[in-house]
Amino acid sequence: ISVRNHITMTTGLDYNVDFACTDPECLTYLNNPGSYWYYHNAPYTLIQSIISGAINSDFDSYFNSRLRDKIGMQGAWVPFGYNKFYFGNARSMARFGLLCLNNGIWDDQVILADNNYFSSMINTSQGLNPAYGYLWWLNGESSYRLPSETSLFQGKLVPNAPDDLVAGLGANDQKLYVVPSKKLVI
Numbered sequence: 001i002s003v004r005n006h007i008t009m010t011t012g013l014d015y016n017v018d019f020a021c022t023d024p025e026c027l028t029y030l031n032n033p034g035s036y037w038y039y040h041n042a043p044y045t046l047i048q049s050i051i052s053g054a055i056n057s058d059f060d061s062y063f064n065s066r067l068r069d070k071i072g073m074q075g076a077w078v079p080f081g082y083n084k085f086y087f088g089n090a091r092s093m094a095r096f097g098l099l100c101l102n103n104g105i106w107d108d109q110v111i112l113a114d115n116n117y118f119s120s121m122i123n124t125s126q127g128l129n130p131a132y133g134y135l136w137w138l139n140g141e142s143s144y145r146l147p148s149e150t151s152l153f154q155g156k157l158v159p160n161a162p163d164d165l166v167a168g169l170g171a172n173d174q175k176l177y178v179v180p181s182k183k184l185v186i
């Protein structure tokens with residue numbers, strides 16, 4: 001299972017378990033990596049450990065120094081069961097949305113320098129769910145899959161929204177919408 005499988009929700013891990021559980025007994029094989037799309041919280045949560053291992057530091061400090069503090073966000077990563085969610089205020093999420101709207105640039109400072117990654121993040125990342133990039137939901141595609149669903153639905157994710165809308169859809173109904181054609185962050 002690659003990092004790309006984790007951020008595209010194509011790990012192939014069994015989703016017929018507590019899909020937030022990150023204990024080894026919950027991370028069992030069901031499908032070949034890359035062959036099946038299913039929104040699974042465990043791979044999302046494990047990304048933080050993968051990053052920590054890659055940088056040889058804790059994730060929270062890395063996130064704060066590389067992103068939060070540079071764009072003036074307020075908030076923190078809070079453990080919640082097996083998961084660790086970011087809790088911030090609406091203004092902080094708007095700042096993150098503006099960073100994405102400006103292609104990773106904040107006040108003329110490049111925060112996300114990898115243009116290829118940024119482009120891949122907000123475009124279809126695999127052929128199994130056209131409406132999913134790298135942890136971002138994409139509008140304007142011909143079909144989509146939803147969390148906790150195995151079905152493929154026809155049409156756009158948000159039918160009345162512009163095709164270029166990208167969305168961060170988080171736990172507890174947190175939503176962040178970015179619409180580049182309208183220069184809009186909601």
